[in-house]
Amino acid sequence: MVKEKTRNTVLMQGNEAIARGTLDAGLDFFAGYPITPSTEIAELCSRELPKRGGKFIQMEDEIASISAIIGASLAGAKTMTATSGPGFSLMTEGIGFAKMTETPCVVVNVMRGGPSTGSPTKPSQADIMQSRWGNHGDAPAIVLYPNSVKESYELAIRAMNLAEKYRTCVVLLSDEVLGHMRETIELPDLSKIKILKRIQPSIPPEWYKHYPENPKYPMPMASFGEGYRYHVTGLAHDSNGFPTNLGSEVQSMSVRLQKKIVNNIDDIVQIESFQMDDAKIAIFAAGITSRAAKEAVVMARRKGVKVGMLRPLTIWPFPDRAVKKYLGDKKAVIVPELNEGQLSNELKRVMGGIWNYDIRKTKNIIEIQKFSGQLITPDEILATIKEVK
Amino acid sequence: MEKIPQKKIHQYLRHDKKFPHVWCAGCSNGIVLGSTIRAIAQLDYKKDDIAMVSGIGCSSRMPVYVDFNTLHSLHGRAIAYATGIKMYKPEMKVIVVTGDGDATAIGGNHFIHAARRNLDLTVILINNNIYGMTGGQFSPTTPIGARATTSMYGNIDPTFDICRLAKGSGATFVARTSAFHAQEAQNFIRAGLQHKGFSVIEIVSACPVIYGRLNRKGDASKMMLWMKENVIPVKAYEKLPDDKKEDKITRGILVQEERQEYTEAYENLMQSLKPEAGDK
Numbered sequence: 001m002v003k004e005k006t007r008n009t010v011l012m013q014g015n016e017a018i019a020r021g022t023l024d025a026g027l028d029f030f031a032g033y034p035i036t037p038s039t040e041i042a043e044l045c046s047r048e049l050p051k052r053g054g055k056f057i058q059m060e061d062e063i064a065s066i067s068a069i070i071g072a073s074l075a076g077a078k079t080m081t082a083t084s085g086p087g088f089s090l091m092t093e094g095i096g097f098a099k100m101t102e103t104p105c106v107v108v109n110v111m112r113g114g115p116s117t118g119s120p121t122k123p124s125q126a127d128i129m130q131s132r133w134g135n136h137g138d139a140p141a142i143v144l145y146p147n148s149v150k151e152s153y154e155l156a157i158r159a160m161n162l163a164e165k166y167r168t169c170v171v172l173l174s175d176e177v178l179g180h181m182r183e184t185i186e187l188p189d190l191s192k193i194k195i196l197k198r199i200q201p202s203i204p205p206e207w208y209k210h211y212p213e214n215p216k217y218p219m220p221m222a223s224f225g226e227g228y229r230y231h232v233t234g235l236a237h238d239s240n241g242f243p244t245n246l247g248s249e250v251q252s253m254s255v256r257l258q259k260k261i262v263n264n265i266d267d268i269v270q271i272e273s274f275q276m277d278d279a280k281i282a283i284f285a286a287g288i289t290s291r292a293a294k295e296a297v298v299m300a301r302r303k304g305v306k307v308g309m310l311r312p313l314t315i316w317p318f319p320d321r322a323v324k325k326y327l328g329d330k331k332a333v334i335v336p337e338l339n340e341g342q343l344s345n346e347l348k349r350v351m352g353g354i355w356n357y358d359i360r361k362t363k364n365i366i367e368i369q370k371f372s373g374q375l376i377t378p379d380e381i382l383a384t385i386k387e388v389k
Numbered sequence: 390m391e392k393i394p395q396k397k398i399h400q401y402l403r404h405d406k407k408f409p410h411v412w413c414a415g416c417s418n419g420i421v422l423g424s425t426i427r428a429i430a431q432l433d434y435k436k437d438d439i440a441m442v443s444g445i446g447c448s449s450r451m452p453v454y455v456d457f458n459t460l461h462s463l464h465g466r467a468i469a470y471a472t473g474i475k476m477y478k479p480e481m482k483v484i485v486v487t488g489d490g491d492a493t494a495i496g497g498n499h500f501i502h503a504a505r506r507n508l509d510l511t512v513i514l515i516n517n518n519i520y521g522m523t524g525g526q527f528s529p530t531t532p533i534g535a536r537a538t539t540s541m542y543g544n545i546d547p548t549f550d551i552c553r554l555a556k557g558s559g560a561t562f563v564a565r566t567s568a569f570h571a572q573e574a575q576n577f578i579r580a581g582l583q584h585k586g587f588s589v590i591e592i593v594s595a596c597p598v599i600y601g602r603l604n605r606k607g608d609a610s611k612m613m614l615w616m617k618e619n620v621i622p623v624k625a626y627e628k629l630p631d632d633k634k635e636d637k638i639t640r641g642i643l644v645q646e647e648r649q650e651y652t653e654a655y656e657n658l659m660q661s662l663k664p665e666a667g668d669k
Contacts, residue, residue, distance in 0.1 A: 028477065029476070029477050031476075050659045055655065059502075060498050060499065061498060064466070064499055067462065067469030067470045067473065068470065070462075070470060070473065071442070071470035071471060071472065071477075072473035072474065072476060074460060074473075075473065075474045075478045075481070079473075094466070097463055224458035224460075224481065225438065225478050229457060230459075231459045232460045233460075233461035234462065234463060235461065242406075242407070242453060
């Protein structure tokens with residue numbers, strides 16, 4: 001680790017940047033189980049947290065890890081765990097519990113090739129749908145996905161803030177290449193980073209409702225042991241947190257989970273648009289693949305082809321509005337991704353009303369998909385751009 | 390034994406709409422709730438200082454009735470959730486209420502590892518030998534030959550001895566009694582709460598509605614009498630001839646020893662990393 005004096009410009013790894021980001025955002029508690037290619041995050045937390053008065057625990061498995069961070073979060077801690085594909089699958093029941101009980105926590109998933117044990121040391125982007133739909137039942141998700149070491153640091157902070165603000169489990173995606181790549185980054189002055197502190201309720205305990213009917217975000221949250229005794233359950237619950245079977249209460253609880261995300265989409269969704277103003281062709285890419293896409297845009301522009309790139313930093317909620325605004329009038333949209341069409345399918349869902357269903361697959365949305373563990377290169381994207389007539 | 394005033398006990402319960410409870414008539418869970426509350430009342434713990442965590446199952450519905458910081462978590466995961474609370478706030482008293490299926494089947498991994506760490510949790514394990522809430526399937530403690538809805542021809546799965554499992558995993562306080570011996574249960578829970586380290590109190594209990602019915606054990610009172618006669622003190626058990634030992638279950642404090650507690654070990658680690666005065 002670098003000393004504070006020299007912290008401005010440092011060479012670091014994507015995984016390291018995630019750990020640094022969450023630590024700078026006030027991480028108090030990390031519980032995890034080793035899995036490639038996410039392990040450096042746990043390793044760094046194990047070195048740093050005890051020095052700062054934070055808690056690190058290596059649990060017996062991923063299920064235990066997510067459980068422990070939810071427990072610690074209820075006790076007042078800012079918490080995170082980090083894992084990769086198979087571990088994330090194990091955690092999904094707990095992620096559902098965190099969403100259901102509105103307990104803030106951050107889960108990092110450094111994606112690797114799958115399904116199953118797959119290719120542990122190879123990159124993949126195949127958990128985009130798992131990160132959204134992993135939990136059973138209906139519940140929205142907040143999922144962020146950086147494309148550089150610098151952004152890994154920044155989005156790690158943002159993930160912590162969003163988790164606290166909306167009292168939910170936020171997933172931070174990364175991929176094997178991003179996680180292990182080293183880049184020089186400029187670390188911001190700690191005093192200039194916006195860090196959200198958990199808001200404590202200011203009302204008397206007898207007035208406190210853990211699930212108020214009309215919450216404002218950021219929503220206060222009492223911690224265990226601070227005088228506000230409440231009940232937390234994964235069962236459908238009323239505003240006091242007690243189990244209920246009353247249809248109206250069950251329904252309003254579900255609506256509330258949806259609304260807090262849907263009504264705040266503008267605050268949650270972040271996108272990057274690159275050279276899109278006069279572009280005839282667009283590339284829609286996220287994470288590591290977007291770097292090749294950007295390079296392809298630069299290469300194509302040099303040749304006089306008007307191409308741009310749209311990149312979601314927030315994968316979920318899906319940036320529907322931005323997609324329609326930026327991509328609706330393009331001749332073609334190229335979607336390169338390291339899976340079998342998880343992003344492009346979503347794009348088709350959004351664009352369905354604008355584009356002709358029969359031709360969109362062959363003409364308008366051009367998919368470049370690789371699931372061999374290799375990256376998509378700028379040349380491959382450029383070649384596809386050239387094919388657009 | 391000092392008498393605890395009703396008023397003192399009632400202050401630990403949630404009054405608004407939380408009673409009557411969900412448990413069947415004749416179930417032992419209410420007795421264990423009573424023993425737990427009386428143990429806490431005797432120790433005069435503050436309600437704010439206690440977190441009660443449970444998993445899923447009949448026993449795990451207990452937290453809703455008590456006025457503590459309460460968490461009804463996922464099936465098998467109570468100890469893992471409790472680990473997070475205890476690690477972050479070691480000053481809190483963290484009680485885990487769990488059942489035989491919850492703690493030793495799906496939650497077996499967390500049970501043995503929390504014991505290995507010697508994390509200061511008090512686990513009250515209500516063992517009714519069956520999955521009650523899902524309707525009577527056999528659990529890791531269902532005796533061989535016993536009938537359950539998934540072993541109607543007689544269970545062939547060998548049985549866990551929970552206390553031996555806890556001991557073997559490194560728990561530093563292990564005790565067993567039965568719901569019939571409610572007073573002893575209260576004493577053991579109290580001793581467990583006062584013990585610094587991982588404590589397990591197994592309470593053999595009766596599920597007359599499912600286990601009892603499927604295995605022709607008679608009504609709740611008959612099952613109580615069975616516990617009275619068959620859950621016997623360790624010393625009495627040792628004196629029995631081998632052929633009489635078979636159906637008997639031992640009760641008493643089976644393990645009580647000192648070993649470094651986990652949050653304490655972590656605190657020491659943190660202290661050792663603090664720069665010493667004069668260091669630059």
